[in-house]
Amino acid sequence: MNESLGLMPWPRRVTRTPAPLELTAPGWSVDWAGVRTLRLERTVARTLERMTRRNGAGAKLTVECAAASAPYPDLDDDESYLLKIDPAEARITAATEWGVLRALATLAQLTAVGKTLPGVLIADSPRFVWRGLMIDAARHFISVPTILRTLDAMALVKLNVLHLHLTDDQAFRFGSRAFPELAQLGSDGHYFS
8 A cells, every 4th residue: 555655765654544635626725834935935836836737636735834944955954744635635744944845745756546645644854864966967968957857856856965076087067267278178068157
């Protein structure tokens, strides 16, 4: 039964409930409790837009965030969250914005069967503080759209560190005002501005 949820990474605690959430509304409606920031608004809107496109319908989502987070993530941030899906709504409860973002990733991963999201109670927090990926753009140039798509995928599986390898003896992949020829001659014309 749990394997059908298709979550990655698997949350610390998952409890299936027999009462699913029917996606009957034309889209998602969002109720906010606690902190509401521009970062949260944009991420919620983007996640729910994708889910509506995928499922063709929505329901009610309540987002309860206790505190705003710093502009940039830190390895000591509290990323814990509680995600509850029942017949009335999907509800996210988190201490910080980072917890809400992790819960949204989990919600986005849940696979609806037809127009039904499974009833679940998920309590999660990362097992490891450093969950990263390295992109080696020095040896093989990678376009900005590909990097942005990779960042979206990283967020979906809750990775939090991106290491961009931009210089090596094979190439110098970023422009320099002081030494412009480094990028022009050392990258076959492929470098980041």
